[in-house]
Amino acid sequence: MRPRSLSRSIRRTFSSSLTALALVGGAAVLAPADAVAAGKLQPDLAVDLMMTDVLNPAEGETFNAEIDVRNYGAGGSDPVSVTVSVPSGLRTTSPSGTDSGWACAVASTTSYTCAYPELAAGGRAIRLHVPFVVAGATPGSAVPITTTIVPQRREANTDNNTGSVTVAISGTCVIRGTVWYDLDRDGQREEGEPAIAGGPDGVLNVRLGVRQGRAVGGGSAAVNPDGTWSITARTELLYSVWLEASGAYGRTVADVGDDATDSDMVTSYQFEPTLLVASGEFEAVHGGEYVVDAGLVPQS
Ligand SMILES: [Ca+2]
Ligand SMILES: [Ca+2]
Ligand SMILES: [Ca+2]
Structure with missing residues (x-):
């Protein structure tokens, strides 16, 4: 029967391998002195x-x-x-x-x-x-x-x-921004578009996100009545800026037009019960100043 002969042949192969291993093992016991002389079995x-x-x-x-x-x-x-x-x-x-x-x-x-x-x-x-x-x-x-x-x-x-x-070696940097109401939803801050202040009906908080587990840093800020905020933070790591605001707001389009007057909040993470948006990640180095603005629009 084929299966039986197959299994016999497997057994034979297996037992001859065992013999070979025993021989190798026996040889290895005797080997070190010769092997050292021949430059084998060296540590690295x-x-x-x-x-x-x-x-x-x-x-x-x-x-x-x-x-x-x-x-x-x-x-x-x-x-x-x-x-x-x-x-x-x-x-x-x-x-x-x-x-x-x-x-x-x-x-x-x-x-x-x-x-x-x-x-x-x-x-x-x-x-x-x-x-x-x-x-x-x-x-x-x-x-x-x-x-x-x-x-x-x-x-x-x-x-x-x-x-x-x-x-x-960590130093310090300044990360700051302005939160404004982008009335025409074009992603640019223009004259006549008002600031959004801190408070339960405006911006609840701004904080720095740190994703690198071995980096030490972070910080948070309240937003001033004129919509500005500023955080002095540790450096030599990657940050993103997270902004939480009243659920009455949404996020305007990011990175449209002049960077000096655009919105830098690229991702929305949550709309209810509060709005949670974040900037892209950036490398903070000693002496740096980073401006991260946020344009908000009515939640629709
Ligand atoms: Ca070595
Ligand atoms: Ca605008
Ligand atoms: Ca900008």
Whole structure:
């Protein structure tokens, strides 16, 4: 019967594979001394990934560099030693104990050293966290942090022993705008078109939206009787402006004609019980001034 012979043949193949595996396994037990002599089974440590837990720290604040180290080699490593640079504008602070198997110490004003046990072939170290304090960095600048793994005695490749990340130092910017009643619904603010003030019958609030999970920033404002508002905010991140107004209003057309007198609210998210509209996303940098106007029309 075909099915039976098929299953026998599968069994045969399977059992001969097992034999082959046993032989390979037996050979592997004997291999290391020869393999080392032949330059095989070498470790290859690499900085797999580097990032920071805050995208835009500000002067005086503490943040962590997060570093993944992996052994890409065919052989196990000796204990791992890593140097993390402390660039100008940042300073060291006490490393947070021996979390995750790493042991870090402040080596000098310009570096940390961190140690980790041996990594098997293909092994990954638990993520390393190294703390920094922003001290004298220029707001708006990008500061590089570099990690270097000390090469192993028989390391196969040392080109990947270095990794770096740049951290953007937060500054301040001004984001402001005017809310007006676009009577002729043409998307342009013309003479005779009145301001819409803050209040339950006008604009309830204006706030900054932040979508990047690791960025710190935001803010909100009430709208003045003349329809103007202004927020001083942190920088080096992406913002959008969200405006909530009475449900009596809708959003006029955006980005029509002269940008100085148009409406910059491109999306409507909600019409009831209140109107919720938002601008497009923009990058806020230190010293910047961003004008985001909003034209409203009767809800129809
Ligand atoms: Ca390497
Ligand atoms: Ca108009
Ligand atoms: Ca505009």
